[in-house]
Amino acid sequence: MYHRFVAAQVRKAFAEISAGNWEAMVQGMAPEFTYRFYGDHALSGERHTHEALRRWWRRAFRLLPDTQFTVHDVLVSGWPWDTRVATAVTVDVGLADGTRYQNVVHQFLRMRWGKITEVRTLEDTAVLERALDRLAEAGFEEARAAPITDEVPAAA
Template sequence: MYHAIVRSIIRTAFRTLSQGKNADLNRILQLFSSKAMFSFSGDHALGGQRQGTTDIRKWFERFQRIFPAIHFKVDRILVSGWPWNTLVTTFFTVQAPLPDGWTYQNEGLQVLRICWGKITEDHLFEDTSRLQDALSCLEKHGLQEAGMPPL
């Protein structure tokens, strides 16, 4: 039963993020412990590692500005462990329209560690070549933040 509840929470979080610029970040951030570690693979505007909900919020705010109409589809969620040490692996696909008429599409993997209902670690992995192409397109069309270094 516990694992089903965790899967439901993860699906709801991805549905919330799929609201793009209208997503309620507080709903997402309340899932994190105050000292959580968050990382996104790659050396680009969304890449890098940050710690604590203040820095994680800054990442999500940038994410919303870069991809205001993003959509996630959760393909599979694997949950193991107990409430004091839960490991969650989520396989997802993502797409977002780009200003040149192309649609950014990618596959991703998220690995979470949850302790007593709070995310303590969140690691995101996508094909960074596809993501970099999308970020370059956005920058060429005037979204300078898409070409900035990681926060």
């Protein structure tokens, strides 16, 4: 029963993000967490603060607005004090340059008492990097920006 509840909450979170409400996901993070997106591109990196995660989501939606997630699998194991979740999700979004970005995402989460303590996101980075390169070539310089980390950027 607990595993079904967690799986339903994960599916709901992806639906919320697809509707543009990524803040609900940020609120689901524990006070201390790790959010890691693998690769070497504008969306990669590791974050440990809610503010850095908010900056990351803002960037993600500036670069990939109206992103839609389709959840295929949610696997849950463990108990409320040590829950592990694995997802298989497709992402689909029309890019500002007129092309489409579609990819497969695998995400691994750890939770403790209903709060997310760790997220590891694995995506086909070659496909993502090509999409970011197309955006940069179309004038979206942020597509080539350094990854967002916990460090607060200097004021311009």
